[in-house]
Amino acid sequence: MKLAGELKSFQDRLGYEFARPELLVEAVTHASVSTANRDDNQRLEFLGDRVLGLVMAEALLATDDKASEGQLAPRFNALVRKETCADVAREINLGAVLRLGRSEMLSGGRRKQALLGDAIEAVIAAVYLDAGFDQAREMILRLWGRRVHEVEEDARDAKTALQEWAQARKQQPPEYVETARTGPDHAPVFTITARLDTGESEAANAGSKRQAEQAAAAALLAKLESRS
Incomplete structure (x- = not known):
């Protein structure tokens, strides 16, 4: 019951309610707690990374129709890198609902950049599978917000x-x-x-x-x- 309540609260923060909540459960399940009957979020992370990339590429083209590929590429990289994904995850307190093994919890897994970045990509994939690309795009653009317009032109890793x-x-x-x-x-x-x-x-x-x-x-x- 506690997990269900936390996931309901998280969906409020996310701004999206799942028709298939099992997708969200999978998206927040780390490999450290997966079992033969409980999938982790690695496959969803793989898909979500691609969905995020397409949305960001579209958004950057729409934001600046004069920019060259050389100008767009570093902006794109700045928007999709793990650091940015983790920042977005922190803003909606994604760490609070991560399902982690004991060792990960003890080592501060809910605050780790890599885990948060992977998990938000998995959540993106879960929304995509639950409701399609348009809904995933709307959520991504809302969560990334001003970042899309304010990303530095000379952003470099x-x-x-x-x-x-x-x-x-x-x-x-x-x-x-x-x-x-x-x-x-x-x-x-x-x-x-x-x-x-x-x-x-x-x-x-x-x-x-x-x-x-x-x-x-x-x-x-x-x-x-x-x-x-």
């Missing part, structure tokens, strides 16, 4: 920005080294160190190597820019 910083100073491209891995196999935490050939470095942790690399690059960029 941190790794790209750090590489450009190094190239502008005739340095070698940054190196990314995995320096640690902790946590269970189903939910590893990677520590990645971003390092320049001049010796500057910063490390960061995340639930995937890609996210850890981005976080380490952002931390190193921030340090370099603060010096200058």
Whole structure:
């Protein structure tokens, strides 16, 4: 009964009520708690990522009919990256309804960027399967809101920005080294160190190597820019 009440409250925050609530249950079920009779949200995440991408591509074309592909691509990447998805998930308190295994709960899984980003993509897929593309599009545009119109034209991921910083100073491209891995196999935490050939470095942790690399690059960029 408690879970049912939490899911009803979440649907209010989401602005969508499911005709097939089992889709929502699947969307908020993490692999750490799945069983032979209980599907996790990984397949829905795969689908939701594609639905989100199509909606964002359409929205960006409609927002700026003069922009080139080179201008649109970084804006698109900024809107669909895990960091943005996790921010949207936090705004509707998606973490409160995630179904997690004990180890994930104890390690703060409801606040983890990777889990939140994956879960909002799974929720998008659940809405798409429940009511079709138009309903999914309406929900996505409402949840992403001003982000679509305010995304920076020169939005770049941190790794790209750090590489450009190094190239502008005739340095070698940054190196990314995995320096640690902790946590269970189903939910590893990677520590990645971003390092320049001049010796500057910063490390960061995340639930995937890609996210850890981005976080380490952002931390190193921030340090370099603060010096200058």
